Amino acid sequence: MSAPPTTGGPTLPQVRKLVSTIPGPKSQELLARKDAAVATGTGGVLPISVVAAGGGVLIDADGNSLIDLGSGIAVTGVGNSAPAVVQAVRRQVEQFTHSCFTIAPYEGYVKVAEKLNAITPGEHEKRSALFSTGAEALENAVKIARHYTGRQAVVVFDHAFHGRTNLTMGMTAKNMPYKNGFGPFAPEIYRVPASYSYRDGLTGPEAAARSILQLEKQIGAENVAAVIIEPIQGEGGFIAPANGFLPALQEWTSQNGVIFILDEVQTGFARTGDMFAANHEGIVPDLMTFGKGLAGGLPLSAVTGRMDIMNSAVGGGLGGTYAGNPIACAAALATIEIYEKDNLTERARAIGAIITDFFAGLAAEDDRVGDIRGRGAMIGIEFVETGTQRPAAALTSAIARKAGQDGVLVLTCGTYGNVLRFLPPLSISNDLLREGLQVVADALKANA
Template sequence: MTELVGGPSLPQERKLVTSIPGPKSQEMMARKNAAVAAGVGVALPVSIVAAGGGVMVDADGNSLIDLGSGIAVTGVGNSAPAVVEAVINQVQAFTHTCFTVTPYDGYVKVAEKLNELTPGDHEKRSALFNSGAEAVENAIKIARHFTKKNGVVVFDHAYHGRTNLTMGMTAKNIPYKDGFGPFAPEVYRVPTSYPFRDGLSGAEAAKVALTQIEKQVGAGNLAAIIIEPIQGEGGFIAPAEGFLPALQAWATENNVVFILDEVQTGFARTGDLFAANHEGVVPDMVTTAKGIAGGLPLSAVTGRAEIMDSAHAGGLGGTYAGSPIACAAALATIDTYEKENLTERAREIGAIIDEFFGEIAKNDDRIGEIRGRGALKAIEFVESGSKNPNAALTGAIAKQAGEQGVIVLTCGTYGNVVRFLPPLSISDELLREGLQVVADALAAN
């Protein structure tokens, strides 16, 4: 096939010229299986050669609709022009110095921007890292150092990463934890707010969680509470109104650091720049990654100055942490979110998904709940006439959609949730076409 250049110049269409996966993708997968560790799985076995706007093109010439954004990473679109230009300019200047050896302006600019944009008008500091898990791990390090306490509270259905500490913080066993223990100590799990399944108000759910914390952990032993404002891998579970503010208030009263993990929800994804803004929650620290840098590896911890500055010099960092290339990409990405008003675009995308599947749900009771905010949406599938999780249906829908050229992701503790994370650059027409393919898969199963 003709060599393709990615970005929004790609034809924005779904086009199937072979079965999926096609012969070239199958050849690549055979090589992958012979060269890559088996533990590195894939959701859809296609070999991508170009991407942009709302599409990905594989080696066989198939153009697929992207409803996953590389797990909420390419919010501004794949190979967004401003990001590409910024990366090229930085690569031509220098690729690496290690900020903790000889610092550079890009890192400082990203920190300044995060301090400005994250929730709250208090004085802040930021530290940059490479991945979401690395940011979470460092947030816990900092909280423990600041409070001189060890305990960490996490929640049912949580996902925080795949390092040893963050595996212990993550709830779901397979595929994230099984056989990889023992895990780091002093991590305690309590119930979350899951309105579809617990039927509780935010205040009621918070009372359950906080009572368990007080009785089984004790505020005097607790360094931090960390929670995703909308749980990601756990099933895009949005807590009932009032749940997060109640946790924040209790943490403040008890000298416990309140951390929001906005790795998946941050940067316009939920229709606010940060999901915390929905209820005006102001965390002591916030972790970010994914959508921060247009596809380059970058993450951050941003928090109250007195907390962030408590760690001694040399206690934070890493060889590649805050890469100059990733920082250049981040500055261009954040600028794109602002200039193109992508928070509003996320709300428009969410409204389309709600309307589209809301109509279908009227006649199909296997759609248990449509939930999420903005362009972070999900459908929880259940067995007809009940709330029993329907993982088989979920898997069948994702498989059939992929075969028809639409990339969708599944999630949920019970494996029964299809999630929608389209790039915010996707057109209405392409989005609706992708949703229709998913709907057709539902109808066929």
């Protein structure tokens, strides 16, 4: 297995250390201020106040050092405050912080677009447009697809998550907490079944045939502008579709003049053990969306795709005041260089092997570990009630809560709320990763 890279984060001791309860008194003070100043709807997972992070640890205001198995939801793949990213940001800040690319262009934006065009799947000529958030990238991908095809219908899938804006909420499957009370949503969004082999038992081609039949009968191929899917569904439960599902969808879209959009906001940039999850099955989508791991922690997203499709929008139809901010572009160029130079795709595969092997051993002893799935350093563990496949949401929440109290940040997800998602920074050490996994296992045993 590959060793962890040496480029991640500030020099912090890579240890789990608790000097207070979680949350400690200083974190509790900030949480009280948060309650008094911040809208309740922003929510919260781990009740700490972060003051430093790097490698595989988070340091809170009370001096606790916690193991980070979440990477800010797959954002800090190269490690928090990776030195090369920090240096690139400092240089850019000293030059200029903003001009708005659509007003006065700059090289950083162009270089990011050139890089994305070069490294994404397919040998065809491409174009890219940069934005700030994943949801913004998805909104613009839909705009582009509708403009190019002259069609309106957008097809999404069960268990999908695409964002929190009005359009992307409509594309998202899960009601609570993302959609409840926020409607009405944008029209012409249609949902069809996804591939979820643990629960539907279908092969990839069988699941694709089911989805295609429904969209043909209920929408009509001639009305569909785009089919949009995550190659591994993130918030929906880290659901990796059965082999053959994605290629069958792509073949259908190609035959019917439909734009095939792959949402790689969470899976992109080494996370799944390849630079892009599309590469695992040789998928070459028409458009791809990116975010999260693109810029080492700074807000940047992108749409990359076929030149004729991307160029169909009129001048001024794409953009935004902060879209492709120069500081974020500098961070992205440094971040992509780290992924490539440190071979973090191989590191992600090694991390994934450690996680899956660990939970396979645990599953042999505890049948509440229902399914282990994912790719690379994007692994989901689905928990069920013993002797059944009934989702164990309360157990999953209890495990995450107990692990947090014991100094390990791990995130939950899933349509049924019963999946732990593992997204460690690719800069985490093997020893620290294994320690974090053991803390999670101990939390499971504590909730027998």
